[in-house]
Amino acid sequence: MNLNSFIAMRQEIFLLTILLLLIVGEIFIHKDKKGSIIHLALFLFGIHTIIGFFAIEESSLFGGMFRTNTLIHFFKNVLNVGVLIVLLQSADWIQEKMIPLNKGTEFFMLLFSSLLGMYFMISAGDFLMFYIGLELSTLPVAALVAWETSKRISSEAGVKFILSAGLASGVSLFGISLLYAATGSIYFADIIGVLTTTNLTILGFVLFFAGLGFKISLVPFHFWTADVYEGAPIGVASYLSVISKGAAAFILMILLFTVLKPLIHVWENIVYVIALATMFIGNLFALRQQNMKRFLAFSSIAQAGFILLGLITGTQLGTATVVYFIMVYIFTNLAAFGVVQAISSQTGKENRDDYNGLYRTNPNLSLVMMLALFSLAGIPPVAGFFGKFFLFAAAASKGYYLLVFLAVVNVTISLYYYLLVVRAMFIRKSENPIPFFKSKIYMRLGLIITVLGILVLGLYSPLYDYIFELSNVFNK
């Protein structure tokens, strides 16, 4: 391994170093000061995030198993920022609930391992690396979902997650083996040339797709989502709903647009149908949710359906809009989850009715939540609007007007349930509203970053243009 390969794998190596440093920290930090592991982890990861912004050259390692380029590097940075926000928002919860149980360090280590898995997954140059990355990103999360062992619902969620994840990755692996049988290679670069539409490759593709569909929680692979989100600690739920989903959607897009491009006539139709099913089912089920975590779970299923609108195109425009939307979605959904987290850790309340009259007692939190919901619903001038508009434009550019029309019907449905939360916070009055409280510094920082993201990402157009420039790496 020479210096060049070190630079190309900079993100992975740094993250691994942080992991190891945390183990050292765990050993050396005095028992009474275990809380400082949080500051250490945040500090190290913050530095890691900042260093990540330095550019990286396109390169390929280990005979093509691992590759990186500007777009992949950019996306890793997006993931970093997302994870940083998740950590900031969870810091108080770890401090209060986990440190006394001596479970602080492991939380960070598992989360970082999962992130490391995602790095490998999106940097994969062959199916083997992809599969290892997929597993590495999933398994630690299963432990994290069951983290609050004192709660029955959390353990239940953990079991549900690990069983469904195991099944999904098994199916996916079977799909990969069929693709290997048909093409004789697991390297993406080799497969592109020899992949043809035969029954075997179609079956292989469908099975493979199911595995990633699980991670993105596309219908009909979404059944785990709501239960797991409800049972998991909120920080983990938000990690699952944005980081895990975003990374999976990204790699799915890369694979569809490059390796599986010869099958475009097959996957076009599959993506079309699944996009519709995901949007409709996600939205219709979200309508009747009372628990905010379940509500956000179904809302994030619906959002995944919108992502597919960009995936269906197979063009540079599609790539750019999907990456842009995922980025916007990370900030937006983390803002919503952050508010839920802040309220839950302060009062333990998680239902929509508990939010009644929130604006009159906690105006700032309500405003953040409103911005997030408007962004999810796609209302200008916040970022979500631009994200959705561009996705729809991408789908329309290929002439899928009917799909776009049905998608905008879904936007209207989703607006209804997002407004229900706004109604609870702003319009309804309550006998015993959530009393005023001041969030801790990390939580506030986490929310401020998301709000800045929501406001700036949309209006500041050079960012989108930059992503568009980067996107041509997969569509040459």
Next chain:
Amino acid sequence: MDILSLFVIVPVLTLLALVLSKGLKQARIISMIGSFIQLGMAINLLFAYFKERAVNKSIMLFTQDTVWFKNFNVHYAIGVDGISVALLLLTSIVVLAGVFISWKTDDLPKEFFISLLVLATGVYGFFISIDLFTMFVFYEIAVIPMYLLIGIWGSGPKEYSAMKLTLMLMGASAVLLVGVLGIYFNSNADGGALTFNILEIAKVHIPFEAQKLFFPLTFIGFAVLGALFPFHTWSPDGHASAPTAVSMLHAGVLMKLGGYGVFRIAMFLLPLGAIEWSWFFIILSATGVIYGAFGALKQTDLKYINAYSSVSHLGMVLFALLMLNKTAWNGAILQSLSHGFMTALFFALIGMIYGRTHTRDITKLGGLLKVMPFISVIYVIAGLASLGLPGFSGFIAEMNIFVGAFQHEEMFYRVATVISVSAIVVTAVYILRVLGIMLMGEVKNEEFLDLPKVTWFEVTGIMLLLIPMMGMGVAPLWLSDMTMESVQPFIQGVLNHL
């Protein structure tokens, strides 16, 4: 800074000042100052427009163009013609009047004025945009604050009304989005680059099939906001539940976005589609004209009466626009303006009556002329304008509409015109019925005998609306000439495509 962008910047600055303010007194003073500056800007723009128009013959004046999203060729492109100048003036007046009418908002005053100004920003931005994307952005910005405005400060079944209104309008804008995308992706039909710029697209010959597909989407997307039958149902409920200033702004200004959008986008960019579909939408809008009038006849709640009356009046706007005819189009513009002042005035008066008597049911009111003469007299004036009496603003507008509409040579259009004209008679009936029951006769309730006097801010608000409305009726020509001149290139552009 250019003269037009100020229409977005000043409200935004006012918003920021409001965010920092504390309490009702500061909030209303800041909003008043901000709105006064906007009115000043609008008047200044009017004179600047006349000056510029004398030497500059291009369709849009004071144009500015900044690239926003390079890849989609989205520009922040702005420019005005006589129509937008007139509507900007209308908006600034109604906003200022709305601030005065809301002088005594005691529940969350800061938030109220902020929402009001967000709405105003959206409307201003919409009227100055000549880029489809920018226009669409402002359109949604203008609609969404309605939810909070009705939900928080409304009365009656406010949660229901607010949700219904928001969902119907946002649903319509979602449909519109498909239309906008359809226009955008056909804007290279003549071989140029894809563009959102309205003036550029107007030169392109969009294929007939595409026009046929996207015209109804675009038309309905805008026309729902213009209370197109049968998508008008948000309007009566919304207006009845909304607080006074919001009803004023909504009926007076926001609903004009619908007609304006139909005129600028649906008709101008998709003329072939318009001709193909005009029979269908003429049936709908003529039904709306008649239905609204009869609906108003049956209601007893003052706000419902006005809401249905708005359905009828704005139905005429859509009806006139569908005629694809210069006189009728000019009538549609004038009707928008006239209705804007008139209906805002109505809602302001209704708010004042309700604030004093605590009822809007006309059967419980009576003899108001004796107990609140000022309000009653103004109500009579507004009523006469609404029924289109010569000398008031409504007459000139409706005259133009129906004269223009009757010029159409085909029998179908003439029959539709005759049917719509008959609504004028019904209008007279429902207006006079209200005036008769509410203002004349004996005072029905002893408590009404000593009601609070009108206050200075109410009088200011009323006068702001009354004076331009009277001015329009007495001296219509300068305004009519200004809009007619601006309608000309649009009708010409449409005819070029036929």
